[in-house]
Amino acid sequence: MDQIPIIYQQWLRAIKERNDTNAYAELYQYCWKDLYQHAARRILDSQDVEDILQELFVQFWEKRHTIDIQMNLPAYLKGMLKYKIIDFFNSNKAKDKLLDHWSKHIFDYVQHHPEELETYLMLEKMLEDELEIMPHNMRQVLLLKWEHLSIREIALRMGLSEQTVKNNLTEASKRLKKAIIGYQNVQDGSFTLLLIFILEELSR
Template identity: 85%
Template sequence: MNQGPVVHQRWLQAIKEFNDTSAYEELYRYCWKDLYQHAARRILDRQDVEDILQELFVQFWERRHTIDIQMNLPAYLKGMLKYKIIDFFNSTKAKDKLLDHWSKHIFDYVQEHPEDLKTYLALEKLLEEELEVMPHNMRQALLLKWEHLSIREIATRMGLSEQTVKNNLTEASKRLRKAILGYQHVQNGSFSLLLVFIIDELAK
């Protein structure tokens, strides 16, 4: 975003007062790259990032008559993006991606032990259910951690202290371990322990 506040205000005024699509296209062109890079540092899938930004700019256009012409445009758009990213991490789509992430870690094991496929499918369902019942902040901290954000980045994004984030991650890990080890008493123990190890690594 290399344009100055005066140019931003000119765009915003044209968009707000005259529904100027040319000004909107200029704003879009100059802001897209910076927003894309910001989102891509947090979300790994390129298509997901593009979808989020598309939705953001559509929403911006829909709200054009209520925008403040004097506002800090880059800060405003990044604020919108922040909540889009949080919504993404809370979505079923993001959870499905994380379950896919687990699948990649244990793919070799299942290949070598096809008799454990039934156990894997049951544990996958168990983990998904555990995510669903976690408190909001705990689940969100865990999802952000699995997207490779640092404790400090998670704390900043969620508006929490770093210690609170750490506490949430620790408790989330304990809950997942308890669920998996509880299942171990009924099914294959070595496979369950492998999954516990993965959970612990992802929560660090």
């Protein structure tokens, strides 16, 4: 996005004052790639990235009559994107992805041990509750780690030190283990041990 600002101003004026869809399309085409690359460094699923950018540009169009023609367009769009990404990681969609990683590792076990289904459903609800109350960075570290990113990759994506990532991951695992063991009716069960083993494997 190194084009001279006057072109940004021309696009913004046309969009704001004349509802110019051609100018909007030019702006979209020019800015989309850089925003996509920026988001893709933080969100793994390309469809999620595309959905976020679609929402961003729809919102930009809807607010066109209030935009500042003199603004720094690239900085403005990246600011919008930043909050879209935060919303994504705080959303149920992101949480569901994390639950999917949990679920797929115990699906076979539950199939062969149907008597554990009720326990599984209870523990899945427990996991949802624990994720809900985790600090944002801690939850996001788990999400990225369970997407098989390395500690270094997570640190780069989140702008944190590698030690901070490790600390968040360790604390998150401790919280989940404590919550699992806290259910008295599964305290001594093999299913509980399996879940703790999965947590340890996914956290390495």
